[in-house]
Amino acid sequence: MNENTIVVLVSGRGTNLQALIDATQSGYIPGRISLVISDTPGAYALVRAQKASIPTVVLDYHSFSEKKEYESKLLEILEKEHPAVICLAGYMRIIGKMILTRFPQQILNIHPSLLPAFPGLDAQKQALEYGVKISGCTVHFVNEGMDTGPIILQAAVAVKDFDTVETLSESILQYEHKIYPEAVKLFLEQKLQIIGRTVKIKE
Numbered sequence: 001m002n003e004n005t006i007v008v009l010v011s012g013r014g015t016n017l018q019a020l021i022d023a024t025q026s027g028y029i030p031g032r033i034s035l036v037i038s039d040t041p042g043a044y045a046l047v048r049a050q051k052a053s054i055p056t057v058v059l060d061y062h063s064f065s066e067k068k069e070y071e072s073k074l075l076e077i078l079e080k081e082h083p084a085v086i087c088l089a090g091y092m093r094i095i096g097k098m099i100l101t102r103f104p105q106q107i108l109n110i111h112p113s114l115l116p117a118f119p120g121l122d123a124q125k126q127a128l129e130y131g132v133k134i135s136g137c138t139v140h141f142v143n144e145g146m147d148t149g150p151i152i153l154q155a156a157v158a159v160k161d162f163d164t165v166e167t168l169s170e171s172i173l174q175y176e177h178k179i180y181p182e183a184v185k186l187f188l189e190q191k192l193q194i195i196g197r198t199v200k201i202k203e
Contacts, residue, residue: 004031004188007083009091010038014045015173016089016110016180021052023181031188035081039093071096085187095142105194107142110180112172114138114154119147124168135159137176139183150199152192153179
């Protein structure tokens with residue numbers, strides 16, 4: 001393992017990646033991002049990484065005949081990098097067993113709801129349609145389920161009567177950018193202990 005190195009997996013615009021970049025550059029996160037991997041060639045997250053002089057790799061998901069082939073290549077890259085932690089930042093693929101087995105309890109994800117409510121896609125839309133008064137975001141360890149791993153940190157966001165998917169998403173995003181760097185910091189400081197489904201934060 002390369003001590004305190006971070007690999008970030010992305011699919012989209014990369015605002016959470018930017019939050020992690022900023023937090024590593026400021027010294028808040030005691031580590032460095034050694035590689036950014038995207039499954040989408042045109043992802044703006046790649047531009048963010050390049051601006052920060054972080055190496056990037058594009059693994060176009062659609063250029064592989066099946067998921068297993070894609071994940072085999074992804075695993076090969078991850079094993080060469082040997083990161084302390086892998087962060088999913090708007091990465092739109094479910095991580096397969098092959099990678100989870102190789103990097104147990106080393107993969108984190110950020111999700112725009114208070115899990116276990118509203119897992120999967122369009123969490124903000126799900127929240128508005130359900131009529132909840134409180135939504136938020138969750139950083140969790142990744143397991144084989146969809147957004148079902150042990151919860152590390154959560155932040156609550158009030159849902160306003162006039163909120164749309166776009167305005168609620170923006171409100172939640174501000175908190176995502178705070179708690180994701182905090183969770184990565186705690187992980188790298190070895191302050192997270194998983195007991196069953198519960199993540200204890202050591203003093």
